[in-house]
Amino acid sequence: MTDRGDHRVDRALLLTFDDRHVREWAAAAPLFRRYGARVTFFICEPDRLDRDDVRLLHRLADDGHTIGCHGLRHERAPEFIAAHGAGAYLAREVVPALESLRRLGFPSRSFGYPCSARDTSTDRLLLTLFERLRGGVSADRRADPSLAAELHVPAGDIAARRVLLGCSVDSGRGAVAYGDDLTGVETALRRTADDGGVTTLYAHGIADAQEANHVTPARLEKLLALADGMSLPCVGFDELP
Ligand SMILES: [Zn+2]
Structure with a gap:
């Protein structure tokens, strides 16, 4: 088990979850706690969170998880x-989402x-409002061991690296299964544990079955156990230097 400490993060798994699956995420809180894992939840449509969602999200934040922004719509x-210009993007999609989250206490x-x-111009624009951004690599490469080179950020680069590319670890969507081979992801985690640095992953809901993209609780636990077995802490974006 990894402890929450004040020491500088020099190696970590950055596990992230997108959209608005707050009830499923809250149900997984004991699992995260068991592994001493803190993760990041990127919230979209924050104005559509109901009172229960907000209460559960505060509990997740109290557990040390990071609450990030995933846009208004x-x-x-x-x-x-x-289509609309950079000014409209910030004014209609990003700033209202940030303000809505802030009003809710996040x-x-x-x-x-x-x-x-x-792309690099959206990165430049958004880095005027955020400390870090998460993008992604193609999910169909996650079985490929060479993916590790793309996913793994060396320890010396963490502080300066403002855009982190993650790989999907979702199990499927609706009736579609994405396959079980995560060799590229596992190779990246091994390299991160051995050499330091960070590796970023993303998923959406947490469920055995779900219309939307989701990771099964069994796969999630397997990943947490894998990182824990390598003494690789799982931390939220807010904990990065
Ligand atoms: Zn999303």
């Missing part, structure tokens, strides 16, 4: 900007890109 940044310092859609 889950718009893809490059496409929205191409001052968010990081942003997870909806659909991992980003």
Whole structure:
């Protein structure tokens, strides 16, 4: 089990969850606690959280998890900007989401890109509002060991690396299963545990079956156990230097 300490993060798994599956995430809180894991929840449509969602999200934040922003209406940044301009993107999609989260008691310092859609100009724009951004690598490479080179950020680069690319560990969506081979992800975790640095992963809901993208509790526990067995702490974005 990894303790929550004040020591500098020099190696970590950054496990992140997107969208608005608050009840499922809250149900997994004991699992996270068992492994001493803190994760990041990137929330979209914060204005549509009901009272119970907000209460549960506060409990997750009290457990040390990071609450980040995932946009007001889950718009893809490059496409929205191409259609409406950068000013409109911030004014209609990002700032209202940030303000809504702040009003609910969640001052968010990081942003997870909806659909991992980003480019260097959206990065530059969003880094005026956020300390860190999470993008993604292609999920169909997660069985490929060479993915580790792309996912793993060396320890010396953590402080300066403001855009972290994650890989999906979702199990499936609706009736579609994404396959069980996570060799690339596991290789990245091993490298992170051995050499230091961080590896970022993402999922959505946490359920055995779900219409939306989801990771099963069994796979989630397997990943947490794998990291724990390597003495690799699982921390939230807010804990990064
Ligand atoms: Zn999303």
